[in-house]
Amino acid sequence: MFCITASGTYALSFGLPTTINLLGYTAANAQLLTIPVYFFACCMTVLNAVVADRLGRRFQAVLSPYVIGLVGITICLTVSPVTKPGVIYFAMFLVASGLFPCTPAIVSWISNNLAGQWKRAVGMALEFTLGNGIGGCVGSNIFLTREKPEYRTAYLIEVAFFSFGWVLAITQLLLLVRANRKKEAILAATAEGERERLDEDYKDEGDKNPTFMYTLYD
Secondary structure (H helix, E strand, O other), rough: OHHHHHHHHHHHHHHHHHHOOOOOHHHHHHHOHHHHHHHHHHHHHHHHHHHHHHHOOOOOHHHHHHHHHHHHHHHHHOOOOOOOOOHHHHHHHHHHHHHHHHHHHHHHHHHHHOOHEEEEEHHHHHHOOOOOOOOOOOOOOOHHHHHHHOOOOHHHHHHHHHHHHHHHHHHHHHHHHHHHHHHHHHOOOOOHHHHHHHHHHHOOOHHOOOOOOOOOOO
C-alpha cells in the first residue's frame, strides 16, 4: 500500500506541471500553480488524520482517500487535457487528496501492528525503503514523453494501483481479523490463572504473543 502511494506521489510531481502548462501558463507560473494542489492535499491530510483519531479508525482512513484518488485519476483518463485542461487541473486536486492522506494512515496502521522495538524499527525501515524505492522508480517512469499530454499509460497504471490498494487494504484487514481470532481461541482455551504464565512464555514474541491483539480499525 505504501508503494502504491509513493508511486502516485512521484507520478503527480511529474504530471502536474504539464497539466498546468496546458492551461496557457509559462513554465515558471505552472510551477507556482502546483502550490494550491499541494496545499489542499495538506489540508485533507490533516482532516483525514483528525477524523481517523476522533473516530478511532485506521482502515477507513486508508480506504477513503483511495476512493477520492481513484475518482481523480478516472477523470484524467476520460477527459481530454487539450480541450478541457481546467477539468484535469481540478482532478489533480482529487488525486493529491487521495495520495497524501494515505501515507500517515498506512504508516500508523503498520506501526500499530508491529510489536517489539526491533521488529517495529526494521519493519518501518523496510516500509519506507522499499515503498519509496519501488514506488519512485515506477512513478517517475510511467509518464511517457511520446504520450504527452494525455499520458494514457500513466493514468491506466494509476487506476490499477488505486484499485489494487483497495484490495490490499481489505486483504490486510481480513488477515488481521483471522489472526486475532486465533489468538482469542488460544486465550479462551487457557485457564484464567495461567494467563500470566502464557504472557511470560511469549514475552519475547512481540506481536505473535496471544495477548497482543492486532489493530483492525482503531
